[in-house]
Amino acid sequence: MTPPQRKRRLPRPELVQPPLPSVPPAPENGGEDGDNKNPERLYVISGADGARAELDLVTLIVARADPPPSVTPEQAVLLRLCLAPLSVAELSAYLNLPFSAMTALITELITAELVQARAPIVRQALPDRSLLEAVMHGLQRL
Amino acid sequence: MIPGPRTEDHLPHTALAAVKIVIVGGFGVGKTTMVGSVSEIRPLTTEETMTQAGIGVDDNYGSDSKTATTVAMDFGRISITDQLVLYLFGTPGQERFWFLWNGLFEGALGAVVLIDTRRLEVSFDVMGRLEERGVPFVVAVNSFPDAPRYPIDELRTALDLSPEIPIIECDARRRASSRDVLMTLMRFLHSLAMSGALT
Numbered sequence: 249m250t251p252p253q254r255k256r257r258l259p260r261p262e263l264v265q266p267p268l269p270s271v272p273p274a275p276e277n278g279g280e281d282g283d284n285k286n287p288e289r290l291y292v293i294s295g296a297d298g299a300r301a302e303l304d305l306v307t308l309i310v311a312r313a314d315p316p317p318s319v320t321p322e323q324a325v326l327l328r329l330c331l332a333p334l335s336v337a338e339l340s341a342y343l344n345l346p347f348s349a350m351t352a353l354i355t356e357l358i359t360a361e362l363v364q365a366r367a368p369i370v371r372q373a374l375p376d377r378s379l380l381e382a383v384m385h386g387l388q389r390l
Numbered sequence: 391m392i393p394g395p396r397t398e399d400h401l402p403h404t405a406l407a408a409v410k411i412v413i414v415g416g417f418g419v420g421k422t423t424m425v426g427s428v429s430e431i432r433p434l435t436t437e438e439t440m441t442q443a444g445i446g447v448d449d450n451y452g453s454d455s456k457t458a459t460t461v462a463m464d465f466g467r468i469s470i471t472d473q474l475v476l477y478l479f480g481t482p483g484q485e486r487f488w489f490l491w492n493g494l495f496e497g498a499l500g501a502v503v504l505i506d507t508r509r510l511e512v513s514f515d516v517m518g519r520l521e522e523r524g525v526p527f528v529v530a531v532n533s534f535p536d537a538p539r540y541p542i543d544e545l546r547t548a549l550d551l552s553p554e555i556p557i558i559e560c561d562a563r564r565r566a567s568s569r570d571v572l573m574t575l576m577r578f579l580h581s582l583a584m585s586g587a588l589t
Contacts (some may be wrong), residue, residue: 252550253395253512257518264524304493305436305465306408306477308401330490332400335408336500337465341434342394346460347491348438367502368408369474370497379474383409383499386470387576390428 277342303351308333308366311351316362397440399431410573412495413480414488414520415504416512420532420562421480422464422505427465427568429478438491461487463494483517489519500579501527502571504562507537510548515550528556528578530571555578556582 310333315324329342340344340350357363369379413421416535426433440459468476479498481488488494495501501520505513518525529549533539542557551557556574559566 249538250545251507251538252514253548254511254514254517254550256550256552257521259524260522263522302493303496304409304410305479306475308408308475308576310403329394332403333405333477334395334401335467337436337463337477337479338395338431338434338467341465342434342444346437346439351563355464365404366408368497370409371527376413377583379409379578380499380576382554383470383476384580385577386468386474386476387573390468390565 303336303354303365304368304370305337305347306368307333308335308368309339309354309361310334310364310366312364313362319357319360320364323362326353326357327362339365387389395431400477401469403476403579405469406473408475408477409446410477410498411572412477412481412498412501412518414513414527415500415506416506416509416516417442419504419506419509421504421511424502424530424532424562424568425464425466425480426467426476427565428572430469431467431478433466435464439478440490451501457523459487461491463488463491478556488516489523495517495520495523495525498525499545499573501525502575503529504532505529506532506534507540507545508534514549526579526582528558528571528575529556530562530574532562533559552559554578566567 253377254350311327311330313327315327319327326339326343329339334342336347336350337356339345339354340347343350345353354363358365370374397529415421422433433549440461443469462478465554466478466480470476479494494530498502503517503520504512517527517529528549529545533543545557546555549557556578558571558574
């Protein structure tokens with residue numbers, strides 16, 4: 249039996265994600281296979297101004313303070329949920345809110361400095377090999 | 391209303407950043423099964439409401455499409471280190487809407503295209519859309535017992551995939567097998583990074 253035939257498509261420049269500036273390479277610290285080398289590199293992509301950061305499905309949100317009396321019940325629930333970090337996707341699932349409603353709610357809390365957003369590491373023009381290796385090590389342990 | 395996170399569903403305070411991989415394919419090929427087999431949390435579902443402005447981007451859509459469409463996505467999580475977390479998104483049904491979900495594919499490390507050889511053609515469109523967006527992907531053949539088995543070379547020809555794109559067989563129900571698919575994607579991404587570094 250012959251399988252059906254597909255025809256490959258070419259990249260369309262208007263659809264391809266514009267390359268992000270590459271993270272500057274970390275200094276080599278030879279020898280170790282460390283999973284935890286250069287932890288500060290994970291911060292590189294997060295902007296200083298969290299309120300303007302665009303929230304991704306996998307941006308990690310963590311509460312910075314206990315819910316003050318001024319917040320809405322919904323916000324109070326969210327703040328209690330992210331006493332430890334959770335992604336925007338997880339918060340959306342637990343609160344049963346669509347992603348865009350979730351990001352609006354979180355943006356308010358970022359502005360009020362009640363939560364901190366930890367930006368995801370996104371695909372770059374030249375992927376960070378040490379990041380890919382860290383993911384492979386983690387998967388091998390599964 | 392789903393129950394909230396259990397204690398073990400929370401990430402450690404040291405978690406700094408996350409990466410994501412998207413698992414795509416036609417309806418019923420086992421995407422959610424694959425997410426569930428490797429996830430450390432019970433798979434969750436997030437939704438997005440596509441407004442007409444978003445839907446209008448899709449050229450197949452008529453002008454009578456005032457109604458908003460809800461697109462759901464299942465996802466799971468794997469903690470890589472104390473600091474790094476991997477999220478896996480499986481996209482049930484309605485494939486032409488996935489690409490309207492801002493930020494789903496943008497920034498993803500890559501994608502797994504899960505295929506069922508009984509219905510190979512249901513994955514053609516999504517592969518083309520990944521190619522158009524320059525999202526790197528591998529192909530995983532979910533081996534259903536009654537599915538026709540094609541030699542990998544024949545599949546590669548049928549799918550019109552260049553030789554460097556990995557094609558592997560898997561059983562999405564099995565954790566080790568799904569893990570191997572993810573490893574194949576990561577090795578492929580790593581080889582892309584290496585070849586990019588040489589140019």
